[in-house]
Amino acid sequence: MRITAAIALLAATLAAVPTHAQTLLDRCAAATCKARLTPEQLLGETQVLIRDKRYDEAKVLLAALSKIPELRFETRYLTGMVAAATGDNQTAADEYKAILANDPSQTRVRLELAKTMLAMGKPQSADRQFRIAQQDDDLPPDVARTIRTVRNIIRSRRAWSLDVDFGIAPDTNINNATDASTVTVLFGSIPIPLTLDEKAKARSGTGETGSISAGLRLPVADRMAMLFDLDSIGTNYAGSDYDDYLVQFAAGPSYRITDRLSVSGQAVGAQRWFGGDVVTRQVGTKLGAQLTLSDSDQIGAQIDLRKTDAKFDPAYDGWQGSAYLSYERAVSKTLVASLGAFARRDWLAADAYSSKEYGGTLGIGGELPLGINFAVSGTVSRATYDAPMPLFSVEPRKDWRYGARASLGYRKIRVLGFSPSMSVSYATTDSSVRYYATDRTRFRFTLARYF
Template identity: 55%
Template sequence: MRRFVVAALLLGVSVATPAAAQHRAKCSLGTCQVRLTPEQLLAQAEALVRERRFDEAAPLIAALSQAPGMKLQSRFLEGYSASERGDYARAATTFKAILSDDPNQTRVRLELARAMLGLGQMGSADRQFRLAEQSGELPPDIAAAIRGARQVIRSKRAWRLDVDLGIAPDSNINNATAADRINVNFGDTTLPVALDGNARAKSGTGVNAAVSAGLRLPVAPNTSALLGLDANGTEYAGGMFDDYLVQGTAGAEQRLSEKASVSLEGVAAQRWFGGRVASRQFGARGGTQLMFSPSKRLGIQFDARHTDAAFDDQYSGWQAGLYVTGEKAVARILVASLGGFARRDWLNAAAYSSSEFGATAGLGGELPYGVNFGVTATVSHASYDAPVTFFSLDRRRDWRYSARATLGYRKLRVLGFSPQLTLSYARNASNIDYYATDRVRMRFGLARYF
């Protein structure tokens, strides 16, 4: 029922034109011609759509699309008519095309959200409603209706499925040092040693795929069960550096109020590297989401898990992290984020146990012509509990830097997939040469969000 309340309110804020238009008819030999200005044509088409006379409105909308400066209005009326007729797929396609050209059209975004509700795509509808809310343009009654609609969405079963396929040239597929020689300690003697080819950085191009799925099941008022599955992998020629990870989660979310929620989930994961099991993990993660306003949010998450390292038991042990991220809409379709994190590894070997502290910043959103983008940067410092005496008598200390930029083109779709380009850079500046690494990765992919 909430969807229809939203629809009724939205009808009251459709494109404003006169309710009736004055025009002159010219008749000759029993045939009359009516000349309308584009504004009069728009008024006639809108009036017919409001009266639900869609068949009569269709030729006027088609004619309107040829009028100078009326492309947006004609496309909107075409999508709105399709939505009112129950053809939500066509409506969604039309509204997405408008937003691809101009993502600042809040009114269109609201209609896209309504079409997504009709298609049963609750997660996509909620995202569009959220973007419309953060624009700050909604009248109070519309904003209240949208908040109610989002509450209804959260109270219903919702699922998501994201699929991403790509090719990834990589400068360092084994994440190894670029040094040819390092110093090692033999007792009181330090000797230079040439590194084997497999111990040095190798470049290559991998075939990459990622799937992320989630299910939210209401089990009680304000309580939902959460299920999630994430899998990603990259395959390289020869198979020596193939890397695959599968992670599953299960838990619950409790809404404390309209603006706050908490969640707790169990986590299990397994990683394969080079065709062999590299590690298994189990643990828990949880957190809270706080919304101070439609444009300001804060998220706090903790993650604690035990790792069984199949390749070397010295790397087995517990890991825990705390992450805090704040988001703020800096424009109708641009969101900036700033966060900090702290992580601790208690592993079987003190030389591999560490504490890490860092900060991250990002900016993302939608641009005209169907382009969406995201940029993030992270810097952190890690210090280890004991030295790896084979390499140095000093404890290892790292400064870690990473950056990533992503460009997507939603206007182009192939079987629902849109092209996406990602460029990432990671550098580990360590006081021990063996652990100093640089890595540049470019990924050409196709992504689809169901």
């Protein structure tokens, strides 16, 4: 099996261990001995025993070392090595994760964890650890080459992925309504101010939320695979008036042109329910490409074209096209920054609802000490519409749109594999037509698991 070969390749690359002198146990084998060892000397004795594969004896010394707080890192690391060498991969993984939770910059530990994940039959988890380790600029060239080789093997063999979360979602605007109290409408050329009914204003609420993201990759030829992706998210509020659910499915081929460049094309179908009714159906296609510039830099591009069938209003029927360009760079061993640009065009049945939008995104995320994962991002865009809405204005609508999102996860706590996470997102629209000005803050407090 190629994954087995990958484990052997990585183990051989990481296996260089300096030669030490004979242990105290050997020197005292023929006599009764008493010795006083410093913690550092005891650690050295343990390393020699592990080098010589005398694991039962090493465990005795590790038990003694575990009582020395100053050597907690070394003890955990060596305990993980002994556990992995004796087939107790779960204990090894737990020890390595404990180290990384306190200090995510320990690249050697991360590589050992990745190797252990491979041995446990968890290639997706291993690939994630390899990807982070690969961003260390101080990696020896031979280790960096080995990681690239192993990651290529994992990607070629990876079969499936599944991410699940569930929790609660407080929201300041569950109906995505205007933040205006009054609007001005035109009666001919005469402006008339009107006070909005309470039902037209923003309404807050808290619902139960959950999401599922699943992927299947089936190799069909050398460098080619079929991709199947399912993404769904939903929030259930009291009653059904504002329940919101979205399901999207995509399927199509992916081809790796070189070790650094891959392309894909997928057919896409999506459906959204709001208030208990189907509001939109979409069918279309998306094309993507990803280029790895170096171990710390990569570029991605995507084109998405869909036909929309709007069940709530035929004026919103039509086509939607989008293009995305992103750049990611590792700014440290555990932090990745991203920069993106996007353009979107809606060709809908009504010109007043057809629009062009251009914008950009900026973000950073990664791992912090104490088992904390985080991500922060911001978006700004400009949208202009093709024709005016005579009820509100003689000029076409123009919007400035702003968004921000922050998320935190805490991997140290696990309940049946689920860890707590939270996110907050803010979106506001400053529109030339006051009725379309919105303001919304959404929270999600969830338990999440990544298979």
